[in-house]
Amino acid sequence: MTSGFKYSDSNKRYHTYSYYIRQRFGQRVFRAAMDIGAGCPNRCGECGxxxxxxxxxxxTPRGRFTGISPEELDKIYSDACEATGSKAQGAPFIPYLQSGSNTFGDIEAFEPVYRQLLSCDNALGLCIATRADCIDEDFADLFAELGEQTYLTVELGLQTIHDETALACGRGHTLAQFMQGYELLQSRGVNVGIHIINGLPKENADMMRETARLVGSLKPHCVKIHNLFFEEGTRIAEMLRRGEVRPLERDEYVSIICDQIELMPPETVIARLTGDADRRRIIEPEWSLHKLPVLNEIDKELSRRGTFQGSAL
Ligand code: SF4
Structure with a gap:
């Protein structure tokens, strides 16, 4: 049964990434996540x-990206495509520069990487993850140019609009800095994706809704939302052990997510509503390892409410 939502041909009451991709390309397109060795200014001492x-x-923290040989990049791309599994063999891909901040370094080092990935067999677009404080006019201009030729998305990690939380989380940049980077991209018509995390230390449901409200008002191309999970080897795991923070319960998460979906414009693609915790390292919450039941609960809750993406706007 279809939900009746404008951007859905299934029971979904929100604009899923798979729906968007099918409409745009007429087929399934896989994302090939890859690590080209980009660093992060928040780990190498530039802002943290x-x-x-x-x-x-x-x-080991990496500094500014200085480049990679075409042969190395070729190998990274084919390994990433292979890693998506046999179901994807021969299928079209969107190369996804997921690890690190993929604009942290000179544009001369990054531009050949973007262009080579776009010229790969089966590549139908490009997705670039980075931080908003690593976007300048030159990158924004380049992305505008590439965005005219292909399906390009730049994903920015915001996590929360609340600076006090961002400070407590050591994010290393403020909301004002995020807005500066976002506006550089948006002013040039670049597709921007925004990441949000629910359940950050000291945040209540109202604060998470405020984050969604502001993000929705920016009308991004897509959003990704997931709950905070606690993995071995992170500082947040130590805080959990000291009792300074608690994981969200599944029901709480589902309720907050539904509120947030209702605050997103219908055109914004909801690219993710659950996270990909590392099974070998996750401590809590166990429920977040089971994505399908979480997504089913979200569908049920929206149906019970009789609401859709954008209902609360
Ligand atoms: S999570 Fe934070 S510290 Fe880690 S790579 Fe992303 S911006 Fe850098």
Missing amino acids: ENGCIFCSDGS
């Missing part, structure tokens, strides 16, 4: 040394 408290990137 310890990283975000939930950062699970336990590797």
